[in-house]
Amino acid sequence: MTYAIIETGGKQIKVEPGRFYDIELLSAQPDEKVTIDKVLLVQHNGDVTIGQPLVTGAKVEGTVLRHLRGRKVLVYKMQPKKKTRKKRGHRQEITRLMIDSISLNGSVLATGETTEAPAPAQVSEVDSEVGTVPPPEALETNAEEAAVDTIEASATTEA
Structure with a gap:
């Protein structure tokens, strides 16, 4: 996991590629593309680079x-x-920023992954048989057969 701690707007924010921040x-x-040079810390695969400052x-x-x-x-x-008595309200203007990449000394350490929707999986014959519901006509005949079996079973137990 690669992340960086940047300073913008007087605040320090931990950012990761592929995420957005307010x-x-x-x-x-x-x-519009924005480059932030005030990077306080960079972490990439366990290697931590700390700035002074x-x-x-x-x-x-x-x-x-x-x-x-x-809000x-x-x-x-x-x-x-x-x-x-004075009642006032304030709403701060903010910018939503999507982090595209983190680079160190000209080499890009990490970029935001743009994942496409995965292709639908192939359905095998076994899966299709298990997940199907029988048509309503089949259910009615099964119910009638079960009722007949129940009547026959009760008749044999009485005799």
Whole structure:
């Protein structure tokens, strides 16, 4: 597993290729590529590279998916005994960023895997026989035969 810790918007975020993250608003447009050079740590197959403070030559590349607004945070101020009350709301502007790749010293360590839908599996004859339901006519005849067998069995036990 490859991951990196980046700094953006005054926050440190652990990112992995192929995942998206909500970060502080970036000035890039949707579907635009973004390169983040403030990489604090890179981990690839057990090898950890720690920066002091940044890892030299490390880059994280991503694509801006869209811009949106976060949840509303309510702020309520009041002064006791003064009849002063203020209720305000705030919604932070955020950017949804899809991480495409993590690279170190020019070599790409990991990229986001784009998996396609798997092809439907071949159904064998055994599986098709087990999973099928008999037609309703067959069920009716089986029920009639079972009723006749029950009547015959009760008649033989009485005799």
